[in-house]
Amino acid sequence: MDKPADQSFRLYPYRWVVLAVFMFINLTIQVLWIGYAPITGIAAQFYGVTDLQIGFLAMSFMIAFIPLSIPVSWAIDTYGFRLTVSIGAVLMGVFGILRGLAGANYSLVLWSTVGIAAAQPFLLNAWTKVPAQWFSIEERATAVGLVTLANLVGTALGMVLTPILSETISIPNVQLIYGGIAAFSAVLFVLFAREKPATPPCPAGLETRALMLDGLKHALKVKNFWLYLFVSFIGLGIFNGVTTWVENIIRPRGFTPNDAGILGALMLVGGVLGAVIIPPFSDRQHKRQPYILLGFALSIPFLLGITFAADRWLLFACAFAFGFFLVSANPIGMQYAAEITHPTPEGTSNGLIQLFGQASVVFVYIMEMLKTENGAFTPALLLAAALLLISLFLISQMKDCRPAG
Numbered sequence: 001m002d003k004p005a006d007q008s009f010r011l012y013p014y015r016w017v018v019l020a021v022f023m024f025i026n027l028t029i030q031v032l033w034i035g036y037a038p039i040t041g042i043a044a045q046f047y048g049v050t051d052l053q054i055g056f057l058a059m060s061f062m063i064a065f066i067p068l069s070i071p072v073s074w075a076i077d078t079y080g081f082r083l084t085v086s087i088g089a090v091l092m093g094v095f096g097i098l099r100g101l102a103g104a105n106y107s108l109v110l111w112s113t114v115g116i117a118a119a120q121p122f123l124l125n126a127w128t129k130v131p132a133q134w135f136s137i138e139e140r141a142t143a144v145g146l147v148t149l150a151n152l153v154g155t156a157l158g159m160v161l162t163p164i165l166s167e168t169i170s171i172p173n174v175q176l177i178y179g180g181i182a183a184f185s186a187v188l189f190v191l192f193a194r195e196k197p198a199t200p201p202c203p204a205g206l207e208t209r210a211l212m213l214d215g216l217k218h219a220l221k222v223k224n225f226w227l228y229l230f231v232s233f234i235g236l237g238i239f240n241g242v243t244t245w246v247e248n249i250i251r252p253r254g255f256t257p258n259d260a261g262i263l264g265a266l267m268l269v270g271g272v273l274g275a276v277i278i279p280p281f282s283d284r285q286h287k288r289q290p291y292i293l294l295g296f297a298l299s300i301p302f303l304l305g306i307t308f309a310a311d312r313w314l315l316f317a318c319a320f321a322f323g324f325f326l327v328s329a330n331p332i333g334m335q336y337a338a339e340i341t342h343p344t345p346e347g348t349s350n351g352l353i354q355l356f357g358q359a360s361v362v363f364v365y366i367m368e369m370l371k372t373e374n375g376a377f378t379p380a381l382l383l384a385a386a387l388l389l390i391s392l393f394l395i396s397q398m399k400d401c402r403p404a405g
Contacts, residue, residue: 022130023150025182026124026147027151028185030154031154031158032096033116038162040247042257055368058243072084072121083195085126093186095112095113100174103172147331155268159261162261232333237362244364269323270322271324273324274325291329292332296326299388300388304318
């Protein structure tokens with residue numbers, strides 16, 4: 001058992017079990033979210049619908065998040081993450097299997113997808129709550145980074161495996177496989193997750209949080225939190241937009257669905273590495289703002305590379321670097337928000353960030369509307385680069401803080 005010098009609080013090895021099962025359900029819901037994006041054209045032909053209707057399957061996750069985020073955050077902070085997240089995990093498993101059983105009926109696929117989408121806030125809004133219950137302050141950005149890693153691995157697996165599996169297995173059967181794995185991850189979470197350890201993971205007083213409504217009022221009075229909300233809106237909007245329309249973005253330049261899958265996977269592998277490599281530096285230095293600024297600044301040139309690269313390997317390299325830098329800022333930003341809004345409950349601050357990020361579905365839709373007559377997404381991607389520049393100004397106005405402890 002890990003023991004800090006102060007024996008009134010402890011770090012239990014079981015925290016890694018809780019984090020592992022939480023990471024697994026976050027991984028599987030991302031596979032379900034992105035499972036149609038790399039085969040948009042093929043899926044549209046299979047179901048007899050348009051590309052936009054296939055894109056709506058991914059967008060429905062963001063749309064469902066908007067009305068559910070605050071109530072789910074309240075439930076996490078009131079009833080605990082174990083019960084609340086378990087509800088979401090079970091919903092994910094049930095509707096994931098139902099979507100696979102829907103066959104070629106697009107309407108049934110859509111309604112099943114809405115059921116999966118309703119489960120997502122239960123998982124995403126607990127990203128900072130789980131580390132707060134089990135991990136020391138010095139480990140929390142790293143723990144959130146590992147959850148981010150699982151989230152990205154799930155998206156990467158969906159990007160790579162879906163085009164490959166769809167060559168030999170029908171689309172409904174691919175979705176059934178995904179749904180079965182999601183149900184298995186839900187069972188593991190229900191069986192092994194625990195709400196909190198016998199003794200707190202940090203010194204007395206630091207774990208205390210305000211009631212949800214009081215915390216919400218407090219968080220919305222913090223200027224730096226508002227700035228980060230807008231930054232997360234921009235960052236997640238661009239990331240979700242590129243991920244949702246990945247095949248459509250590169251199709252006019254002669255790239256294939258398999259290329260789209262590889263591009264999306266490399267972007268996410270880069271994100272995985274960024275989420276694992278960068279947050280520990282932030283934890284050790286107790287600095288958040290400089291790392292958020294660095295991540296957004298360095299993502300801009302590589303987004304432009306994704307926009308214009310005609311060479312396959314240059315396109316893939318830019319996708320990897322774009323994911324590495326943009327995604328690395330996310331777990332650090334989550335922890336930054338939890339720190340500057342103390343004593344607002346982690347579920348509340350996390351939920352508001354996720355809400356703003358998912359509300360960026362409007363940008364995903366705008367991207368589709370801005371495409372040129374030949375289907376190119378160049379105007380939308382240039383708009384995204386401009387929004388990243390705006391985000392740099394917002395981040396520069398954010399004041400860094402030193403975590404207590």
